[in-house]
Amino acid sequence: MSSPRVVVVGSLNVDLVYRVAHLPLPGQTLLGTGLRRLSGGKGGNQAHAAARLAAPGTTVSMIAGVGTDDAGTFLRDDLRAVGVNVGGVVTVPGPSGMALIAVDDEGENAIVVIPGANTGWTDLPTDFGPADVVVVQLEIPVDVATRELSQARASGARTVLNAAPVDRAVLCLLDDVSVLVVNEIEARELFPVDGDLDDVTIADIRAGIPCDLVVTLGAVGVLVATDRVTRIPALEVQAIDTVGSGDAFVGALAAELANGSSLEAAARFGAVAGALTATVSGARYLGLVRGDVEALARSLE
8 A cells, every 4th residue: 555645746946035015006117125935835835734734654745847947955955854855856958936025013925926937848857646745836837737646646646726816717727626726706706706705605515626626815714615614613713824824724734635634633733834834934844743734723623
C-alpha cells in the first residue's frame, strides 16, 4: 500500500514584499518601507504549509517551473529545507516568477504577479497514485491545470482545486475535482450569488457542481459543503499581514486530507494554519507546528 502524499502542482515566485501606510490609489505615488525578498507563489506557499503540518509518514512533493536565474535555485532550496521533494521542479528558459506585494498598516495587501517560468511549462514529471492528494491552483496555465487534474483523477488521487486567481474556465474542469476551494470574492465570480453567502446559498451551489465546496470567509470563518453545509468559526488572532493565509489554509487542508481526516476536520485544521499565518509578515509562517495546530483546531469544534 502506498504511503500518503501531498502533491502540489503550481506556481513558484520570488516575493518582493514592502509596507505602505495604505494601498495606493490610481495615479498615486507612495513611499514604502521594509522591502524583503522571500520565497512565494501560491503553489510554493501551499507546499510549504503542507510540509510543515503533514502527519508522520506523509510526504510532500512540488511540481513547478522555475527560470534559469538565481531565483530558481533560491526557490528550490527554500522548499527543500522544509522537507519538500523538489524533484518535480523543472527549469525552463527565462526568468522565474515574481510577485510585487504591498501590505498596508491594517494588514491588507495588493499583489501584482509576473508569471515568468510559471507559464513556460511543457512536459511535467507527474506520476500520481491513489494515495495522493493533488493540489492545483491557477497561477499556472489553465491547460496545465486541466491536464494535471485529469491525470490525477484518472489515477484515483483526491484532487483539490484552489481556483485562484479566479478564472471561469475552471467550471469546465470540475468533473476532475474532488474539492473546490475559493474565497468569498472568487465564489461570487464563479457562481451567480445574490445577497449573502449563507448556508442555503452554499448548499444550492454545491447541488449544482460535481464536487465538494469550501468557501473561506476570512475573519468570519469557513463554509464546507458536502451533503450538508458546515460552518467553521475563525480562530481569533491579531492579523498583521493576510498575504499567504489562504495558501496556508489550502496546504494544511491537503495535509490533513492525506492523513485521512474528513473534509470538515481538514478545513478546521486549515483555518487555524491560515489564521496563524496572518499573525506574521510574509506569506509563510515558519512557526507552524502540527501539534499546536491540532490543539487549536479542536477549540473550533
